[in-house]
Amino acid sequence: MNTLLPTDEAGVVAAITAAHAAREPLAIEGRGTKRAMLRPVQAARSLSTRLLTGITLYKPSELVISARAGTPIAEIEAALAEKGQQIIAEPPDFRALFGATEGPSLGGITASNLSGPRRITWGAMRDHVLGIRAVRGDGEVFRSGGRVLKNVTGLDLCKLLCGSHGTLGVLTEITFKVLPQPEESATLAVDVADIAAGIRVLSAGLGSPYGVSGAAILLQGSAITALLRLEDFTESVAYRMARLREDLAPLGAARQLDAEQGLATWRAVRDATALGAMPDEAVWRLSLPPSAAPSACAALAGFRLMLDWGGGLIWVAGPATEAAHATVMAAAQAGSFTLFRAPDGLRSAVPVVPAEPAPLAAIAARVKAVMDPEGILNPGRIRL
Amino acid sequence: MIRLPDPKADVMARRPEIIAGLAALLPADGLITETIRMKPYETDGLPSYRQMPLAVALPRTTEEVAAVLRFCHQNGVRVIPRGAGTSLSGGALPLADAVVVGLMRMNAILEVDYADRLAVVQAGVTNIGITNAVSADGFFYAPDPSSQLACMIGGNVMMNSGGAHCLKYGVTANNLLGLKFVTIEGEVIDIGGRHLDAAGYDWLGLITGSEGQLGMVTEVTVRILRGPEGARAMLAAFDSIPVAGQAVDAIIGSGIIPVALEFMDRPCIHACEAFAHAGYPLDAEAMLIIEVEGSVAEQDALLDRIRAICAQFNPISMKVAESPEQSLAIWKGRKGAFGAVGRISPDYLCMDGTIPTGELPHVLGRITELSDKHGLKVANVFHAGDGNLHPLIMFDANDPDSFARAEKLGAEILLLCVEVGGCLTGEHGVGIEKRDLMTAQFTPGELNLQRAIKTAFDADWLLNPAKVFPLEGNPAFA
Numbered sequence A: 001m002n003t004l005l006p007t008d009e010a011g012v013v014a015a016i017t018a019a020h021a022a023r024e025p026l027a028i029e030g031r032g033t034k035r036a037m038l039r040p041v042q043a044a045r046s047l048s049t050r051l052l053t054g055i056t057l058y059k060p061s062e063l064v065i066s067a068r069a070g071t072p073i074a075e076i077e078a079a080l081a082e083k084g085q086q087i088i089a090e091p092p093d094f095r096a097l098f099g100a101t102e103g104p105s106l107g108g109i110t111a112s113n114l115s116g117p118r119r120i121t122w123g124a125m126r127d128h129v130l131g132i133r134a135v136r137g138d139g140e141v142f143r144s145g146g147r148v149l150k151n152v153t154g155l156d157l158c159k160l161l162c163g164s165h166g167t168l169g170v171l172t173e174i175t176f177k178v179l180p181q182p183e184e185s186a187t188l189a190v191d192v193a194d195i196a197a198g199i200r201v202l203s204a205g206l207g208s209p210y211g212v213s214g215a216a217i218l219l220q221g222s223a224i225t226a227l228l229r230l231e232d233f234t235e236s237v238a239y240r241m242a243r244l245r246e247d248l249a250p251l252g253a254a255r256q257l258d259a260e261q262g263l264a265t266w267r268a269v270r271d272a273t274a275l276g277a278m279p280d281e282a283v284w285r286l287s288l289p290p291s292a293a294p295s296a297c298a299a300l301a302g303f304r305l306m307l308d309w310g311g312g313l314i315w316v317a318g319p320a321t322e323a324a325h326a327t328v329m330a331a332a333q334a335g336s337f338t339l340f341r342a343p344d345g346l347r348s349a350v351p352v353v354p355a356e357p358a359p360l361a362a363i364a365a366r367v368k369a370v371m372d373p374e375g376i377l378n379p380g381r382i383r384l
Numbered sequence B: 001m002i003r004l005p006d007p008k009a010d011v012m013a014r015r016p017e018i019i020a021g022l023a024a025l026l027p028a029d030g031l032i033t034e035t036i037r038m039k040p041y042e043t044d045g046l047p048s049y050r051q052m053p054l055a056v057a058l059p060r061t062t063e064e065v066a067a068v069l070r071f072c073h074q075n076g077v078r079v080i081p082r083g084a085g086t087s088l089s090g091g092a093l094p095l096a097d098a099v100v101v102g103l104m105r106m107n108a109i110l111e112v113d114y115a116d117r118l119a120v121v122q123a124g125v126t127n128i129g130i131t132n133a134v135s136a137d138g139f140f141y142a143p144d145p146s147s148q149l150a151c152m153i154g155g156n157v158m159m160n161s162g163g164a165h166c167l168k169y170g171v172t173a174n175n176l177l178g179l180k181f182v183t184i185e186g187e188v189i190d191i192g193g194r195h196l197d198a199a200g201y202d203w204l205g206l207i208t209g210s211e212g213q214l215g216m217v218t219e220v221t222v223r224i225l226r227g228p229e230g231a232r233a234m235l236a237a238f239d240s241i242p243v244a245g246q247a248v249d250a251i252i253g254s255g256i257i258p259v260a261l262e263f264m265d266r267p268c269i270h271a272c273e274a275f276a277h278a279g280y281p282l283d284a285e286a287m288l289i290i291e292v293e294g295s296v297a298e299q300d301a302l303l304d305r306i307r308a309i310c311a312q313f314n315p316i317s318m319k320v321a322e323s324p325e326q327s328l329a330i331w332k333g334r335k336g337a338f339g340a341v342g343r344i345s346p347d348y349l350c351m352d353g354t355i356p357t358g359e360l361p362h363v364l365g366r367i368t369e370l371s372d373k374h375g376l377k378v379a380n381v382f383h384a385g386d387g388n389l390h391p392l393i394m395f396d397a398n399d400p401d402s403f404a405r406a407e408k409l410g411a412e413i414l415l416l417c418v419e420v421g422g423c424l425t426g427e428h429g430v431g432i433e434k435r436d437l438m439t440a441q442f443t444p445g446e447l448n449l450q451r452a453i454k455t456a457f458d459a460d461w462l463l464n465p466a467k468v469f470p471l472e473g474n475p476a477f478a
């Protein structure tokens, strides 16, 4: 595919203005070789923000950082680590899942609203975005939000753009809140008999006063392990871990992972490698109330499963067929699903996210027409 | 004075039939039309502005809300959604040709679910009402605006309200899962649900903080959290504002995020002390209230760290609460700050800008200059961790000139916030108060974009018009 590679915002404006005038659809990309995502976009050319890079503002004592959309997440994390800080939402790196060679960009992570295990307690990427600069589908630049931590001035278009997958505007710069890295992190693993028992462990952990910041369930063969993470000052983690073990003792045999093992485990959860999806399998991501997870998982017997966010996020891998997709959709009744990875054929044939009720779909169409009057940005990416 | 638009003559002329139409949709006690009984609805938390509405509808169900909105849509009648009416920006101020739709009767807690850590409540439940419903089990609803005894969750959603503890727990938007949303056409839509981050556009995020511009909310699904084992506050007082600002930077730079970090200047300390007798140091130029959470041992450890940091900045005094009672005493002054200022001045305007925290000394210096220029006293209280500034401008409402100067001073302070890289409002919303300042923060193109999004929800601009967007360029008043 022919890719437009502007090096600054003016270049993005020029490319989109021309495409708008010509009514030429564009596939919007960050650093991705990520076309196996949601629905295939019908576009002869793509526009990538990968050359819009660099951190433009970083004030550690104000907990604020800004960077251009194409900046690699790794570069931002390195700059933050130098000051003992981190991206709160723990953005995943899906290279292994997608066989990509490059890590994610800030724009891609924001446009997909992707967050890791810490989301359950500390919020999603969309919760920390403070301000954006973006280019609409008619080439006009707009800003929303700003660079301060609290801001309710005008409609919150930051949240509208987060998770819009490049269909409402092309992000050129993003400002977001960061937090100090915890001094210490520790992980408790509890062996459980089934997923319902695992959810009980996670709920007990998340319902405790100890500030659990990761709550996942791994399934390996017949072994089911519930994982709880604590992150805080060293003395707090020691104290809280002891209390948590005491509280959870009736729910199963618990052991603390060593530091390295803990780190690797949460990375595997974050990046969904612990799901163990085979190369030819489709991958889905379901978001449900945790109490609905046991029955959803029961309906997905035979699929590979991994649970995060207290059991509310279920990763699923299985056959890349319409029948399998129908089974997953049915299991997600109580919440939402995304067909995360699949061959083009399947992605074009099925809804990749749940349908919206008609009145909302009508509003969505009008909002899309405002943001992208000719429908040139990632047409068909999310819904038909 | 901020201008209110002229009422639509045809709507005013049709008042009897509009009232009859609404009466048919609501139970007998659900519609108020007598002037005397509409009095409580003529203003909100910005009482300098008052306007009697056409009528007040008080529905009890989502179906009644939908029926009222559908009727208003069909008849071209403007609608002012209302919760408790505590908006400080005039967000709930009526218009003469509009029907106020108040949800205070929708005040039921529908469900509490500890397994999924959520509560489903009607929009008219008060903020504190949610916490009260779950506190016996050790849970709470995190955003805690100072108005939490009165303000309602529907109003909180529409203002995206914050509170003293949002440095750690986030604002309303960060604590929601779902909404029951009613469009101006009367369609009822479930937004989000009981799960996190639904796929597709983030309607929940767009609607939160939209100040009643996009539709009405009748039910809210909020996240509830398990409370910490305990919490304790300390005071640290300094003889200069810049030094107190440096202490704030040093605390955050050390990796500690206190659950609350509040800042008061000298006039505010004096007003609060006179009211609360909290033992605030009267010789200080600036005072910090810092709160930490955890077990008693954890509190001690964190407070020791914070005390050691503050000690590097030559504090005039430091006082660590030794008990929950002493913590409450420390907070009593802060939580009563608005009331305390109300005691020393007949009237005050509460401003609400946000600034980058590093700009604090500069901004407070400029506010002092502006306050001298306009001859009005200002007390400053500030969420120091997140830069949300609340200058309280004291004036006398019986003196029109004093009020005019207060409004002018307020506008200049907010423009200063924007000038240093901040924004017009951190948590109180734009309402009518900051409507005409929006052009300082947004370009005409950006404002038109926001207007167009509103139009996508409310094509005829019937929902809470004359708020948020300057009247010029506003389709409702073209």
Ligand SMILES: Cc1cc2nc3c(=O)[nH]c(=O)nc-3n(C[C@H](O)[C@H](O)[C@H](O)COP(=O)(O)OP(=O)(O)OC[C@H]3O[C@@H](n4cnc5c(N)ncnc54)[C@H](O)[C@@H]3O)c2cc1C
Binding pocket: A027, A028, A029, A030, A031, A032, A033, A034, A035, A036, A037, A038, A049, A069, A070, A092, A093, A094, A095, A098, A100, A103, A104, A105, A106, A107, A108, A109, A110, A111, A112, A114, A165, A166, A167, A169, A170, A171, A172, A338, A339, A340, A341, A378, A381
């Ligand atoms: C449903 C779904 C499916 C996914 N499928 C894949 C996949 O097939 N392969 C893969 O490697 N990763 C996939 N991911 C993961 C995700 O793309 C990456 O982790 C991360 O977003 C990659 O960053 P990137 O810069 O490489 O973005 P890209 O993968 O290039 O883009 C990710 C999304 O964000 C949009 N986007 C990127 N930059 C901008 C911008 N500046 N402004 C506006 N929109 C922008 C793109 O249009 C795309 O929709 C998927 C994520 C989701 C939510």
Ligand SMILES: Cc1cc2nc3c(=O)[nH]c(=O)nc-3n(C[C@H](O)[C@H](O)[C@H](O)COP(=O)(O)OP(=O)(O)OC[C@H]3O[C@@H](n4cnc5c(N)ncnc54)[C@H](O)[C@@H]3O)c2cc1C
Binding pocket: B044, B045, B080, B081, B082, B083, B084, B085, B086, B087, B088, B091, B092, B103, B123, B144, B145, B146, B147, B150, B151, B152, B153, B154, B155, B156, B157, B158, B159, B160, B161, B162, B163, B164, B211, B212, B213, B215, B216, B217, B218, B338, B427, B428, B429, B464
């Ligand atoms: C003493 C005092 C202290 C305060 N402290 C804080 C504070 O610490 N933090 C803070 O953020 N705010 C604070 N506020 C401001 C105010 O309390 C908040 O904005 C609050 O959220 C308003 O809630 P309400 O129920 O009173 O809403 P209202 O004032 O009735 O309405 C607020 C806005 O929301 C709209 N609205 C209300 N309900 C609905 C609904 N169901 N559907 C659609 N639109 C609706 C109204 O049209 C209006 O625009 C304070 C106010 C006072 C008076």
